[in-house]
Structures are given as C-alpha cells and as structure tokens.
Amino acid sequence: MVRAKSNLTEGGLIDLVEIREGDALETLSKDLPDRIDLLLLDGAKALYPEILSLVESRLRPGALVIADNADFSPDYLERVRAPAGGYMSTPFGDDVELSMRPN
Numbered sequence: 001m002v003r004a005k006s007n008l009t010e011g012g013l014i015d016l017v018e019i020r021e022g023d024a025l026e027t028l029s030k031d032l033p034d035r036i037d038l039l040l041l042d043g044a045k046a047l048y049p050e051i052l053s054l055v056e057s058r059l060r061p062g063a064l065v066i067a068d069n070a071d072f073s074p075d076y077l078e079r080v081r082a083p084a085g086g087y088m089s090t091p092f093g094d095d096v097e098l099s100m101r102p103n
C-alpha cells in the first residue's frame with residue numbers, strides 16, 4: 001500500500017483513487033462507489049476470487065482487472081478465463097493476468 005500510494009502521488013493520479021486501509025474483505029464489503037473502472041489485485045493471492053466477488057457488480061463495462069502473481073491463485077484464473085465467466089482475460093507480462101469485463 002505504501003509503495004502504491006507514493007507511486008500514485010508521484011504520477012499525479014492520487015486524486016483519482018480512493019484508498020481504503022485495512023482488511024480488504026472488510027473495507028470492500030460496504031459503501032462501494034456505483035462504478036469501478038480498475039481493480040488491481042496484489043494482496044493475498046488466495047483472496048483474489050473473494051475480492052473480485054465483492055466488487056464485481058460495480059465494475060463498469062470495459063473495466064480492467066489486473067491481478068499480480070495470478071499463477072498463485074488457480075481458482076481466480078479458472079474463473080476469469082472461463083468462456084462463460086463474463087471476462088476477456090489473458091496473461092500479460094511477468095505472471096500478471098489482465099482481464100476486462102466487456103459488459
């Protein structure tokens with residue numbers, strides 16, 4: 001979180017991001033914005049599917065989901081790569097999974 005926050009600040013993007021500190025299973029379980037443009041998963045890999053479920057209904061059409069070290073979350077990969085799962089998904093770079101929710 002600290003590194004991500006300073007990178008966002010240095011990049012001039014901090015005003016576009018809402019930061020919620022604490023256990024993501026709690027902080028993302030309530031009061032979500034109506035529309036989420038980007039979800040970056042880089043916490044506990046085993047929680048990726050659960051975190052996605054928490055925010056999925058708010059992902060806008062075209063929203064991107066970026067999951068770092070996704071190979072450590074096979075359940076997550078199975079879900080976003082499933083033909084009927086609602087995502088277009090592809091491996092990207094070094095163990096990153098890039099997924100888009102078309103609608």
Ligand SMILES: C[S@@+](CC[C@H](N)C(=O)[O-])C[C@H]1O[C@@H](n2cnc3c(N)ncnc32)[C@H](O)[C@@H]1O
Pocket residue numbers: 001002003004005022023024025042043044047
């Ligand atoms: C690989 S590091 C990511 C660092 C982050 N990308 C950054 O730039 O600072 C994983 C982080 O996820 C955090 N984490 C693990 N489980 C979490 C949870 N349930 N809620 C929030 N953060 C969690 C860990 O404490 C750790 O700081």
